[in-house]
Amino acid sequence: xxxxxxEEVMAAxxxxxxxxGYTGLNFRELAAEVGIKxxxxxxxxxxxxxxxAAIAKRYWEDSQVLLDSLWNGGNDPARxxxxxxxxxxxxxxxxxxxxxxxxxxxxxxxxxxPVKREVSAFADINIAWLTRVLSAATDMDTAASERRAxxxxxxxxxxxxxxxxxxxxxxxxxxxxxxxxAGLLPG
Amino acid sequence: xxxxxxEEVMAAxxxxxxxxGYTGLNFRELAAEVGIKxxxxxxxxxxxxxxxAAIAKRYWEDSQVLLDSLWNGGNDPARxxxxxxxxxxxxxxxxxxxxxxxxxxxxxxxxxxPVKREVSAFADINIAWLTRVLSAATDMDTAASERRAxxxxxxxxxxxxxxxxxxxxxxxxxxxxxxxxAGLLPG
DNA sequence: GATCCTCTATCTATCAGTTGATAGAGAATC
DNA sequence: GATTCTCTATCAACTGATAGATAGAGGATC
Numbered sequence: 503x504x505x506x507x508x509e510e511v512m513a514a515x516x517x518x519x520x521x522x523g524y525t526g527l528n529f530r531e532l533a534a535e536v537g538i539k540x541x542x543x544x545x546x547x548x549x550x551x552x553x554x555a556a557i558a559k560r561y562w563e564d565s566q567v568l569l570d571s572l573w574n575g576g577n578d579p580a581r582x583x584x585x586x587x588x589x590x591x592x593x594x595x596x597x598x599x600x601x602x603x604x605x606x607x608x609x610x611x612x613x614x615x616p617v618k619r620e621v622s623a624f625a626d627i628n629i630a631w632l633t634r635v636l637s638a639a640t641d642m643d644t645a646a647s648e649r650r651a652x653x654x655x656x657x658x659x660x661x662x663x664x665x666x667x668x669x670x671x672x673x674x675x676x677x678x679x680x681x682x683x684a685g686l687l688p689g
Numbered sequence: 690x691x692x693x694x695x696e697e698v699m700a701a702x703x704x705x706x707x708x709x710g711y712t713g714l715n716f717r718e719l720a721a722e723v724g725i726k727x728x729x730x731x732x733x734x735x736x737x738x739x740x741x742a743a744i745a746k747r748y749w750e751d752s753q754v755l756l757d758s759l760w761n762g763g764n765d766p767a768r769x770x771x772x773x774x775x776x777x778x779x780x781x782x783x784x785x786x787x788x789x790x791x792x793x794x795x796x797x798x799x800x801x802x803p804v805k806r807e808v809s810a811f812a813d814i815n816i817a818w819l820t821r822v823l824s825a826a827t828d829m830d831t832a833a834s835e836r837r838a839x840x841x842x843x844x845x846x847x848x849x850x851x852x853x854x855x856x857x858x859x860x861x862x863x864x865x866x867x868x869x870x871a872g873l874l875p876g
Numbered sequence: 877g878a879t880c881c882t883c884t885a886t887c888t889a890t891c892a893g894t895t896g897a898t899a900g901a902g903a904a905t906c
Numbered sequence: 907g908a909t910t911c912t913c914t915a916t917c918a919a920c921t922g923a924t925a926g927a928t929a930g931a932g933g934a935t936c
Contacts (some may be wrong), residue, residue: 508884521798525712528921536899541924550922600795607854608787608795621854646870647850652851652860653867657840660847664839667794667808673839680840683833685872694911715895729912755906763879 508546510536516557520599521572523609524554524617533631552615560618561602562627565589569631572685584689586632586654604659620681630682641689650686657681696731697723703744707786710796711741711804738801741800745807748789752776756818766826771876773819773841774865777849781858791846815842827875837873844868 514535518527527550529540547553568589573582593599603624606613613621632651637644658678665674681687692843700723705714714737716727720729734740753775760769780786790811800808819838845865852861868874 505885511708523710523712523795525710526796530921531921538923539887541888545885546921548815548923585747594748597859598798602830603854604850606709607850608792609713610839611785612713620821628755649867650871653844653864653871653873656846656847656864657868658847659850659872660845661789661842662805663794663846663850664812664843666797667790667812669797676836677840679841680836681844681873682838686840686844692911703904716897726913728895728914731897732911735897 505546507536507538507542508684510540510548511543511553512557512560515553516561516602517599519557519604520555520605521569523605525611526610531687538620539583551616554614554617555620558602558606558617561620562620562624563625566627566631572636573631573638575632575634579634579635580688582635583632583639583687585666586635587658587661587674591671591674594662594665594674596662598669598671601659601661604663606685623657654681654687657686692733694723694725695763696870698725698730698733698740698846699747703789704783704786706741706744707780707792708784710792712796714741730833734813738803741801743805743806745793746825749807749811750845752811753779753818755770756814758817760818760822760825761801762821762825767875768820770826770846774861774874775843777845778861781849781852781861785853785856786837787849787853788875790845791850799814812842814849825835840870841874844873 511532514532517526518532518535521591529543529550533540533543543553547556550604572585572589573579590601590686593601601624606617606621610618610621629648629651632654633644633648636642636647636650640647642650661674661681663679664677667670678687682689695819701719702714705719705722708783710732715801716730716737720727720730730740734743759772759776760766764768777788780788781848788811790808793804793808797805797808816835816838819841820835823834823837829835829837847869848864848868850872851864869876
């Protein structure tokens with residue numbers, strides 16, 4: 503298994519990036535939070551690019567596992583769809599953080615390519631999952647499901663961003679309700 | 690009238706912040722782009738906070754003027770609503786930039802209070818305008834119009850963010866189409 | 877069992893580059 | 907001549923990164 507320190511650094515880096523972005527990540531603060539020296543981080547992640555790519559990759563891998571646990575061909579796709587916005591809500595619950603990849607999407611111009619690739623993968627797996635669930639839960643064909651999947655993903659990310667800017671999770675809840683009222687989200 | 694230099698600094702700072710955020714703003718690059726020395730910027734904007742707040746304020750003021758030119762009680766609110774997403778599209782057309790305030794919303798935790806206030810104002814004036822237009826263009830009551838206004842604002846911002854992450858403006862267009870297809874946007 | 881070697885993991889110390897900010901001199905404008 | 911504007915020079919803080927020392931674990935060799 504991987505060392506504890508490596509895992510602790512990744513966990514702290516993930517949290518920091520959700521609050522301050524890739525640009526805002528810095529070795530000394532990270533090290534202080536884990537209780538080590540910044541040079542030690544370089545032992546596990548030679549460069550900042552390596553660290554950034556590692557946490558973005560881990561982020562979408564964890565998301566994939568979570569989504570599959572929510573629905574993976576079972577018998578209640580409509581319920582999974584109802585639950586989907588909650589996967590974004592939890593970030594806001596944790597000190598008003600947002601999706602790592604939403605933040606990094608804003609930072610796109612300053613992102614090294616290896617990090618960009620992992621950020622794209624997060625969107626890909628979310629959209630692919632939503633497409634599958636929508637196809638199972640509604641009578642939309644695959645093309646329509648994918649269009650709707652992209653729309654839902656973008657809209658939920660936008661709702662999370664707005665809620666953060668107000669430091670108010672009820673803004674997120676209200677927006678999700680409005681999406682349902684408008685017909686973007688089923689339910 | 691304000692000096693040319695001051696205006697040029699603000700224009701360059703606005704563009705930079707739309708690409709790199711408030712954190713990514715820096716006096717030396719800004720000065721180089723305008724063709725002056727960084728110390729000169731401090732003459733017009735004593736601190737970075739002053740500069741950040743000034744460009745965010747100008748940003749929503751300009752947006753207010755643009756929206757009012759699009760619709761201000763005239764006879765075609767439905768058309769204004771159709772045009773609304775274009776006010777976000779133009780940023781992407783300019784080197785894949787995004788809304789200054791979307792970027793700064795992501796940076797919320799690292800934003801000085803005076804800047805935060807102006808960022809909030811941008812959302813406020815967009816939502817207020819959308820609420821008025823929706824009330825005029827549809828049979829929704831004021832409360833429903835405001836809920837929908839918030840939903841549209843958040844969703845369009847999300848679409849812009851997704852398009853940036855792919856460096857592909859057609860992603861934005863497709864998302865807006867999908868919002869219409871889903872019923873979030875009229876048309 | 878004592879000595880030697882290697883690898884892992886962490887540290888101290890330091891470098892070079894960047895950044896926001898300031899003091900004070902000089903130039904331009906009125 | 908006073909005011910406005912811009913520059914040079916510099917500071918202190920911060921940042922990613924590197925070099926090199928150290929401590930300990932685990933084998934291999936004698």
